[in-house]
Amino acid sequence: MTGPVEVPVAPLLEVRNLAAGYGDIRAVWDVSLTVHPGKLTAILGRNGAGKTSTLRVIAGLTKIGGGSISFREEDISGLQTHRRVVKGMALVQDGKRVFHRLTVEENLFLGGYTLGIRRRKMPAHLTRIYDMFPALGERRRVVVGQLSGGQQQMVAIGQALMAEPSLLMLDEPSGGLAPAIVDEVMSILVNLKKAGMGVLLVEQQVEAAIEVADHVVVLEIGRVILDSPAREIVDLDVLKEAYFGKARVTNESSDNDGPR
Amino acid sequence: MSVLNRLKSVPSFTFPVVAAILLLLLPQLGLSDANQRQLLLIGFLTLLVSGLNLSLGYAGELALGQPAIYATGAYVAAYMGAHGSTDILLQILAAIGAALVVGLLTGIPGLRLGSWSLAMTSFFLVLLIPDITNILINVTGGPSGAVGIAPPTLFGALLTNYGFYLVCMLSVIIWLAFMRNLVTSRHGIALRVMRQSPVLASSLGISVFRTKLVAYALGAVPAGVAGALFANLDSYVSPGSFSFALAISILAASILGGATSVYGAVLGAVIMQLGPSVSTSFQQDALIFYGILLIAGGVLLSDGLTGLITRAWKRYVVRPDHVTRSTTHSPQDFHFEPMAGATLSVKGVSKSFGGNVALRDVSLTAERGQVTALIGPNGSGKTTLLNMICGFYPIDAGTIDLDGVRLDNRRPHEIAGRGLARTFQTPVIPTGITVSQAVLAGRYSPERVSIASAALRLPKFWKVRAHDEERVAQTLAIVGLSELADEEAVSLPLGTRRLLEIARALVSNPSVILLDEAASGLDEGEVARLAVLIGRVRDAGGTVILVEHNFRLVLSLADTIHVLAQGEIIASGAPADIEVNPRVLKEYLGVKDVGAAAAAIEAETTGHAS
């Protein structure tokens, strides 16, 4: 079930046969994927396919039910969420879950929580984020709840980047955003990738995701139904099937052929 | 084991009835006066604890003011007894009235805030007892207590010792029967639903605030009764009897016996009353003991000793031999009664959270006998709109009406009461109830039964119950869940739980049924069954609103589709139009090469993109 290993470099994140949830509430049945440094892996699939749950398990918000998660070649599946953050993984949740009652700058400060409370070197980090998102620099003292959706999404990403993670996970960063802002978000991801960060992206916007992805994993009912390098996806049939079509519920889900 | 099995077939109320008769006869069997007094005190404590159970165990609200209500009842009876109204029934009635007044007075403000506020407001009452008795010193006798209470009478005759005992014990028995009838009726299910999910409760037409208030205020009744009886026990009442320590020991008895139980109150009261007399060191360390008990009770035994016993009973005696079957037969060709659908119109609705616009000028109409679908990517505002229709969010601008009656800015339970039923993205099924009970919960608003008729089992109750049972059975048959009627609802597989939610919505005979992501997580067969069911609701004349991600399901079922993106409706129309609408493909699917993708879908052949 594991995807073909194509790069000899040690993976940043390696998830094997992940399962989570109990009984039929089980959202993740069997998911394997890898993220390499400087590469972007996209998780696609329709609503309820288990994408968000997969991210939650990797981040430690949902208890792991089976399989393993290794991060920088270390098994982290038993660690608490905040320990994983300290190790260098960051998750940007969907729905712009930032701290709405705090200001932009306070949110960013919190992003740098793991850098150490005494380290007041944060200004340098802040400047970096403000350079990346000039709109935030102009609104440092504004309470986040009063920003627009796109700006809140930038706060969410900026906050995650404050901790200088080596792995950035994003859950539908394009949710509810206008197309122009989606493009902006995607180009930021490309830049982060170039800077050597590993990115794990959950998206519904198929093409936008494939454009920036190096590797694509498609989930259906908690299982991987397609695992392929992005450049090999010239045929969107499988994806269409996953989105429009009936669920593929073959139990030994193999990912060989497309629909019909 | 066979004896136990035979015991199981005896109706559940047999043991309590036998116990009650025995209890009433005890003094005739040579019970000593001292023991008789002990029994009476246990009876009073049972009333106090049982009242707390109704509020803590069933409504989920901690009340610490039982001693104050007890005092109110006692002083009312004392005043009457000292001023010529010695009839004990009159005193009890007056005490009930006074208890209800105090209950409402503290309950209405106390239930406005989180769970602490009722606890503290009612606790405050206990602090006030000495002050109030001082202020009303002419009535209460102040710190030295009320004296001169004439012995109680009943219908003009002086009560004998045994007569008084009978009155007291009958009061306890009647209350417990009342309580049992209440919690086994649909109101009991309503309480259970409310405690586990206030959102579900209000979607079923149950007013959360009112239900909690009624439970808390009703819980004051037995405390008032106990007070009236207590005043006549020694013909003397003083403020010292109603202390903080009593509040704590009532709570401890409730936790010990199991707050969510009817007869647990008796068990808790027996232990709390007899415990101190067992050893003197117990008395000295009572508070320490209560403290430990409350901590342990809160941590370990969420349902007290009674819960432990019930669980052991279930585990070792009942021992279910069936395996939970997930099989459901397909929807039967039952005659679907015509449904009185209604037209729901949303006009120019807008909503923003902080600086975030969630919905901008959204208008749509859902007609009777039609399926109206609402689709859109995550974050597009579907859920917000749904929650606004159901009354969970106030709207900033625009109107929502149902056949011309304005719904916007009404409370969720009022909207549900007007015939709007819904299902949830993640099915909300309370634990501890069967499939048919879960469906029964949906019958709360279409046909109402007062608490009094339920608890007193008046004809109206039986009539509605018969009707309820018929409708529930019918609806279960329609969705194909009849065989699972007695299974525990929450342990069913996801697909079955979704069908159950639809049954719960249908059973109320709604004019509009709102399905929130009803197909997500279902397998192919289940989706097909769901589609058939929705089709039948539509054909019966119901108004169906479908919020769905499953594009194919929507295309095949909907009469009209509205597409939301970034809070705006970007397209509305028949499935055939939506399917090829370039904006929809772009926004909803993130497909950029629109022409090719549209062609791809239409022809179901390869679409080439970048």
Add this chain to the structure above:
Amino acid sequence: MMTLVWSALTIGAVYALVATGYNVVFTASGVFNFAHAQFMMLGVYLSYAGIVILKWPIFFVFVLAGGVVFLAAILEERIAIRFVRVAEAQLVTTVGFATLINGAVQRIWGPSPLAVPFFGSSQVQTLFGGRVLPDELVIIVITFVIVFALMLMSRRTMIGLAMLAIAENREAALLRGINVRRLALGAFAFSGLLAGLLGPILGPQTFAGAGLASAIALYGFVALAIGGFGSLPGGLIGGFVVGFAQEFAARYLNSNYPDVVVFVILLLVLLLKPNGLFGKIRERVV
């Protein structure tokens, strides 16, 4: 008249301190710690033991009171909070822990009230035309200092920000690497330490008595309800409102009325302004 104001301020400050204790724990962990008033009572009893029985130097009395209550708070978090998820069960366990402290205190020191001497001067001062004791002034000043320091901390330090973050969204806080459990424990421990350290200061005013905790718990709660849950300045103002209401009711009505007046205020606040003066109104989320 001014003398009345001084005593209202003093008693109001005590309630404000209780409300502040509730607030600190509530912000960091979402728990309403019913037992906080018992922490303060325990601090007062320990001060009595340290000053009157053991005759320790005042510094060690502070250490004793602060340290023991600090440990008691940790104990409470560990046994009565951490593994109890349901809010109503937490109510029961915190009431249980409060009862446990009540019982222990009565077991050790008996039921009758004990006077705790003030460690400083007890010379009556005249200030703004009213008579006031030094210990009363200390209480008032300390209260302002504590509340303002906490207000500053909550916005200016990482820990303060982290607590606000937890209060708003626990999961999002975890994802920023905040050890939510440890901070919750820390908030408990801190509130306990503070309550203990206040013992020698409050004792001369409140006495060490069995009914102390229930009374200040209720008045502190009213202060909290007036000010709004989670609001530090709200708790301060609420405390003074209660203090003034009590003192003036006692003076101008009679000694039976202070509690009744406070109770009526509580009912009115809950009815008319359930979120308090400074409470944050949150949109309901389904």
